[in-house]
Amino acid sequence: MAQEGSGDLLQGFTDYIEEVKELLSMDIWENIFLNCSKNEVLILWLIYRNREVNMSQIAEYIHVPLNTATGIVSRMEKNDMICRQRAKEDKRIVLISFTEKGRAQFQQLMDRLLSYGVKIIGSLSKEEMDLLRNMMGKVKEVLREEKQKEKPEGRVRKIKIE
Numbered sequence: 001m002a003q004e005g006s007g008d009l010l011q012g013f014t015d016y017i018e019e020v021k022e023l024l025s026m027d028i029w030e031n032i033f034l035n036c037s038k039n040e041v042l043i044l045w046l047i048y049r050n051r052e053v054n055m056s057q058i059a060e061y062i063h064v065p066l067n068t069a070t071g072i073v074s075r076m077e078k079n080d081m082i083c084r085q086r087a088k089e090d091k092r093i094v095l096i097s098f099t100e101k102g103r104a105q106f107q108q109l110m111d112r113l114l115s116y117g118v119k120i121i122g123s124l125s126k127e128e129m130d131l132l133r134n135m136m137g138k139v140k141e142v143l144r145e146e147k148q149k150e151k152p153e154g155r156v157r158k159i160k161i162e
Helices: 006-023 026-030 038-050 055-062 066-078 100-122 126-150
Strands: 052-054 082-086 094-098
Touching: 038 052, 038 055, 038 066, 038 082, 038 094, 038 100, 052 055, 055 066, 055 094, 066 082, 094 100
Parallel strands: none
Antiparallel strands: 052 094, 082 094
């Protein structure tokens, strides 16, 4: 079942995305959030959840080296989405938070997505909600299994020193 009809499944999925994209309002598509890379979106989400974060937290959250995180934050700062400022308690620590523009755009997007989510969920019966929860759980299980396959084995590399 997993591979059978995968071409038809992919075509159905791409057709669905094309139809749905036409149904979403232009202000969502024009929102800067959708012009961001995956890492930028994750950083925006982290800041949204925590109000302000430091560079180490960002690097850890998006699983990149600190210098890579710094480059991403610099791009986002240039686009006036976030700003850096020194912590009042410890001037060595640089904190990253939303600019007013960034906060307003992200909040507007979150409000719109939440309103869509409420309407969609409100249109589902209890049975459909239960089915949706089960399907989401299965998606998570499959993704978790695939992530486990990516992890390198705990092999010890032997380096010959001469």
